[in-house]
Amino acid sequence: MLLHLLPMACCERCSSNGSLHYRVSTTARPEWHFVCPGCWPTTSLEEGYRYGGTRKRSGRRRQRRPQQATTG
Ligand SMILES: [Zn+2]
Structure with a gap:
């Protein structure tokens, strides 16, 4: 599994960037790729459709800069 490296x-x-995607593959596109919930119904009707999992973006990670303690 190299999912975490992607x-x-x-x-x-549709190139939409959401927090939820389905990992699918079809005959026309044998390699695993991601589709959004909006495109998934269409994809699931295609020939050779396979479902490879759901990917959620869990837990937003905020980049926090450490506050500099200013002494003065
Ligand atoms: Zn889509």
Whole structure:
């Protein structure tokens, strides 16, 4: 599983960037790719459709800069 190494992927069809994607593959596109919930119904009707999991962006990570303690 190299999922955690993938860059932030968006929907292969509409390029929408959401927090939820389905990992799918079809005959026309045998390699695993991600589609958004909006495109998934269409994708699931395609030939050779396979479902490979759901990817959620869990827990937002905020980049926090350590506050500099200014003494003065
Ligand atoms: Zn989409």
